[in-house]
Amino acid sequence: QLNWYVFHGKDRSLHADVDLVLTTYGLLQKEKELRERMWEVVILDEAQAIKNAQTISSRASRILKGKYK
Secondary structure, eight states: OEEEEOOTTOOOOTTTOEEEOOOOOOHHHOOOHHHHEEEEEEOSSGGGGGGGTTHHHHHHHHHHHHEOO
C-alpha cells in the first residue's frame, strides 16, 4: 500500500506525498532536490555503480540524508 513514483523522464517532479521513489544514479547526480530531501530510508541497488569513491555517483549517493541507509 505504498504510494510510489518513478522519478524519470522530462516531466519528473518530486511529490511530497510519495512513500517510495525509484530513480537512477544519473538523475541522483543531476537533481539537487533528491539530495536535499530528508528520507526515512535510503536503499541503493546495483552498488557497484558507486564502488569507486571518486566518482560523481558515489559522492552524490553519500550526500543523501536518511534515517536509515
